[in-house]
Amino acid sequence: MSALTPYLARWSLMCTLLLILAGCASPQLDTSGGSKGLSMERALILSEARGSLGTPYRFGGNDPRGLDCSGLVQMAYSRAGISVPRSSREQYHQLPAIDQPRPGDLLFFATGKGSEVSHVGIFAGNDVMIHAPGRGRQVTTTSLTLDYWQERFVGAAAAAP
Numbered sequence: 001m002s003a004l005t006p007y008l009a010r011w012s013l014m015c016t017l018l019l020i021l022a023g024c025a026s027p028q029l030d031t032s033g034g035s036k037g038l039s040m041e042r043a044l045i046l047s048e049a050r051g052s053l054g055t056p057y058r059f060g061g062n063d064p065r066g067l068d069c070s071g072l073v074q075m076a077y078s079r080a081g082i083s084v085p086r087s088s089r090e091q092y093h094q095l096p097a098i099d100q101p102r103p104g105d106l107l108f109f110a111t112g113k114g115s116e117v118s119h120v121g122i123f124a125g126n127d128v129m130i131h132a133p134g135r136g137r138q139v140t141t142t143s144l145t146l147d148y149w150q151e152r153f154v155g156a157a158a159a160a161p
Contacts, residue, residue, distance in 0.1 A: 055067050062074050073091060091157065
């Protein structure tokens, strides 16, 4: 009997158990794009955005060291293989407008003086958006039911399938 026999037996047993348990795994992520399912791209966008929570705001930032609002969008979308313009204003004017946002879509706001787009966030579903709010803050979630966002909403766009 070789010294490896007990290890090979354990390895074989573990592989068998893993195969049995794989049959009990939860259902696959629905990527059909149906009303409840998310495309793989949308799931990646949301995962990247959620993974950025707590990242410090940095004007012009578009990497994990610091992000501004459109940099967060650009980074999250690029990780999903989707190229988007750099600024919130360009994103608003160049991406396809939609009436009903789905998780992963972009929401645009006029937070400065006037009615021009100056802020963007990623819709996370359930009246929540992920965004980089500004200097001295961090990437966070916020409720879209707040009057502040309701009064400043300009539109939504979808760049992900």
